[in-house]
Each structure stands twice: as C-alpha cells, then as structure tokens.
Amino acid sequence: MIMAGFLAFFLAIGLGFDYFYLNFDPAGDLADTVVYEVSGAAPRQAGTNIPFGTILALLAGLGLTANGYFNGPRMVLRSTMARRADPENEKEKQFLNVVAEISTAAGLAKPPAGYIIPDADLNAFAAGNSPENAVIAVTEGLLATLNREELQGVVAHEMGHVRNYDIRLMTISAALMGAIALLSDFAGRSMRYGSRGRSYGGSSRGSGRKGGAPLLFLVWAVLVILAPLVSRILAMAISRQREFLADATGAELTRNPAALISALEKIRAAVMPTNAVNNGVAHMCIADPRGSLIEERMGFAADLLATHPPMEKRILALKVMAYQKANAGAARGM
Amino acid sequence: MIPLAIVLLVLAAWLVFVFNGLVRLRNQVANAFRQIDVQLKRRHDLIPNLVESVKGEMKFEKETLERVIQARTAAVSAGQSGNAHEMLAKEGMLTQALGRLFALSENYPNLKANESVKKLMEELAHTENQIGFARQFYNDVVTKFNTAQQVFPTNLFASMLGFTPSELWELPADSAERQTPKVNLAV
Numbered sequence: 001m002i003m004a005g006f007l008a009f010f011l012a013i014g015l016g017f018d019y020f021y022l023n024f025d026p027a028g029d030l031a032d033t034v035v036y037e038v039s040g041a042a043p044r045q046a047g048t049n050i051p052f053g054t055i056l057a058l059l060a061g062l063g064l065t066a067n068g069y070f071n072g073p074r075m076v077l078r079s080t081m082a083r084r085a086d087p088e089n090e091k092e093k094q095f096l097n098v099v100a101e102i103s104t105a106a107g108l109a110k111p112p113a114g115y116i117i118p119d120a121d122l123n124a125f126a127a128g129n130s131p132e133n134a135v136i137a138v139t140e141g142l143l144a145t146l147n148r149e150e151l152q153g154v155v156a157h158e159m160g161h162v163r164n165y166d167i168r169l170m171t172i173s174a175a176l177m178g179a180i181a182l183l184s185d186f187a188g189r190s191m192r193y194g195s196r197g198r199s200y201g202g203s204s205r206g207s208g209r210k211g212g213a214p215l216l217f218l219v220w221a222v223l224v225i226l227a228p229l230v231s232r233i234l235a236m237a238i239s240r241q242r243e244f245l246a247d248a249t250g251a252e253l254t255r256n257p258a259a260l261i262s263a264l265e266k267i268r269a270a271v272m273p274t275n276a277v278n279n280g281v282a283h284m285c286i287a288d289p290r291g292s293l294i295e296e297r298m299g300f301a302a303d304l305l306a307t308h309p310p311m312e313k314r315i316l317a318l319k320v321m322a323y324q325k326a327n328a329g330a331a332r333g334m
Numbered sequence: 335m336i337p338l339a340i341v342l343l344v345l346a347a348w349l350v351f352v353f354n355g356l357v358r359l360r361n362q363v364a365n366a367f368r369q370i371d372v373q374l375k376r377r378h379d380l381i382p383n384l385v386e387s388v389k390g391e392m393k394f395e396k397e398t399l400e401r402v403i404q405a406r407t408a409a410v411s412a413g414q415s416g417n418a419h420e421m422l423a424k425e426g427m428l429t430q431a432l433g434r435l436f437a438l439s440e441n442y443p444n445l446k447a448n449e450s451v452k453k454l455m456e457e458l459a460h461t462e463n464q465i466g467f468a469r470q471f472y473n474d475v476v477t478k479f480n481t482a483q484q485v486f487p488t489n490l491f492a493s494m495l496g497f498t499p500s501e502l503w504e505l506p507a508d509s510a511e512r513q514t515p516k517v518n519l520a521v
Contacts, residue, residue: 090452097460104373105467107366107475148459255470 061179153260160249
C-alpha cells in the first residue's frame, strides 16, 4: 500500500511537471494553450498527450539503478570485502549447512551462496534480485556469538528477504526516489527561470482549462519542494514494513520465534557499528549498521527516517508470535 | 448479447487462471513429497560411511595412543629404577624433550579424532534438520494447495476440474517415534 502511495506521489509530481511545463494535457481540446519553455524560446501551440517529463525521469531513475539491479550482489559483496564461506572451517561449514537447511524449508531449488564479512560486529544481509542469484552474508562476529538455533533464525530472516523479493522492491524504490529527485530538481529550475508568462496566465485564454490551475500549481509546487524528503520517508516506511515481514517469515520458516528473539537481543547488545557496511547497503541488513543510536531513539524523526524498526518493537512482535507476554520493561518503553 | 459474451469470456478466463494455479500447486506438492525422499536417501548413503570413517580414524589413533602411553610409562619406570642401560634403551623409544613433567597429557601426538567426531555430530544434526525441514515444507505446500481449493469461488469448481485435497504428513498416533528418546551417556 505504501508502494502505491509512493507511485501516486511520483506520478503527481511527474504529471504535474508535464502539465505545467511541457504542455501535457490529457483533455486535449485546447487549441491555443500556451506554455513557455525553460529556455524562454517561442511558445508552442499544440498540446501533446504523452507525459514526456514523467517518462524521461522514470527512465533516468531506472537507468541510475540498473547498475545496482544487475550487478548488485557483486558490488555489495565487494564493497563489504566479503569472502566465500570456507567449508573447511567448522563454523563456516555450519553456516553453509544452516543456509542449505533453511532453503529446504523455504522450498528454494538452489540454496543462496554463503559469504562471510570480516567484521567483529554482529550483522547479516541478503542481496540478489531473485532466489536464483541470491547471496546471504554474515559477519564473523555473528558466527562467533550465536549458537546454531539463533544462526538458523538470522539466516531464515535473510531468506525471507530473498523469498519475498525485498531486494528487488528496494531497488525499484531507489529508482523511484532517484526519478523524483530528478523531477523535483528540474521543476525547481523551471520555477526559477521560467517565471515569465506562467502557465496559469494562459487559463484566461484557454476555454477548457480548469479555473483551479493556480491553486493546483501551488499545491504541486509545495509537493516538489518537499519531494526529496517525502520520497525518502516513503522509501524508509516500505523498508521498515518489509523488515517486519522478514522477521515473520523467518519465524515461519524455522517455526522457532524464540531463537530469533534471542539472536536479536544478542545483536542489540553489541552496540558497535558495522564499519564494513556502508549506507548503500544499510537497508538490507538485519540490524542498522550505523550503530544502534537511531534504533534506540524512539522519537518521531527517528521513526520516520530509520531503515529498520526499533529492535524493541521487533522483539515484541516476535514474542506475540511465540505466545509470550512482553516483559514489563518493553511494555513501558512502548 | 455483447455483455453476456463478455461476462462469459471473463468467467472462462478466470477459470483458466484458477486451473493453472491449482496445477502449479499440485505439482509443487508432488515435488515436495519426493524431496523428503531425497533427504532420506542422502542420510542413508552418507551417515554409515561417515561413521565408519570416523571409527577407523578413532581406532588408528587409539592404537597409536596406547603405544605412546606404554612407551612413556616404560621410560618413566626405567628412569625410576635407575638402570642406566635400560633407561637409555627405553629413552630411545620416546623423546623426553620436556623433562620431568608427569602429566600424562604431555607430549602425545596431536590427535584429531575428537574433531572428526565433532564434524560427524554436526553432519548428523544437519541431515536430520534437512529431513525435518523437507517434511515441514511438504506440509506447508499441502496446506497452501488445500486452502487454494477450498476458498470460496474456487471450491465450486475444484472437484469439477479434477483436484482433490492432499494429505498432510504426520506420524501415526501409536508410533514409537512419538516417544521421548532416552539419553543414557553411561559408558
């Protein structure tokens, strides 16, 4: 649903841009609609039915993220300096076995490849657009601290991301965010340089144009100014919802929410930030790699801009799944 | 006339989608059932061989260990008896690089049998987990298939199209496998 809102927001900005600046008019019955191009060239007469601006921006956004889409796993793994799990090492062999088990539980034909990140902090992430070319990576700290059951829980959470195509979803959200940023940037420039002969000036001449055009323009202008912030908030909201879903999928795959609860508590207790993971990959990890500062602060701004829900809320949701009562501390913290 | 034709067309298209979806689920059910056998066969093929190889390694190291213990105690007792000739002879059998330490865990070869046993235990746990998860997935897919057949508009047509609910995997009520296993570590 948030994705639908995101799309609607993008379309509002894009189509508004086309409506006000590029002569896109779905009504199409205006013979003398005038619009001023950004460069101040002579105004055109005919109306068009194709929202060029929207389409171009969307293509540009997709183009920017296409690299991430196709080379995503390799780029991410290289940026975190991950290495393939070594079957000779006891703990890494156990990790590979756990990945194979959880893929059986999820019904995937081919288990994702397992990688190890050389970092002492506890974290894990999944990458890859579809279950066929997915990878799951964990840090060395995670392997050293969690027991086999908890490792199953964490791997199941990541497998949930893979199975629910979350990585693909977040890539598309990034494309939309890029497109919105482009559009808002462009529209901002148009507003600054195309100030003469506004399009609403043409409404007095055009017979079919709505009288509410100035108001619509104002609303649209406000949207454009807020666009980068709003699109980020929407994208983060999607990311948080998918984290909850991945937690639930993990509990469903292992039928063992208690193990995931205990793993999340251990992860939360280790407050070191994961330096190996940069911000571009942050939303795919099981815990916010920038340190638990954002998670522990449960204020309004933190809630809006965080990639992950607060750990407390996640643990509470899992405890409900395990038919356990939340303890008094968590209840007060809500 | 035209609206009726459109309605019938839409209905037919919907039936086709429903049929295809149910066919996919039925095939997934069959696949999931056979995947359990895949894991069972893997256990059957792998575990006896692994156990044999670990036992072989343990036996070899047991004999080595026994010989080392004998040589050591012989060397120590020769040293205590003070017979220089005997002592030198026994010493030749075992290098006493670390002097008069009597701890028996010293100087023994680095035995890896316990690591092999650990690997064997991990492999046993992993195999049993695979079988358990395969059965869990089978039950999950059967549930999905049965639900897809029994929800409202589809249940009117499911049996007509030739689909029947599948059975979930379960242990018989009086099966011995429902008993709690007894763990007795006394050697």
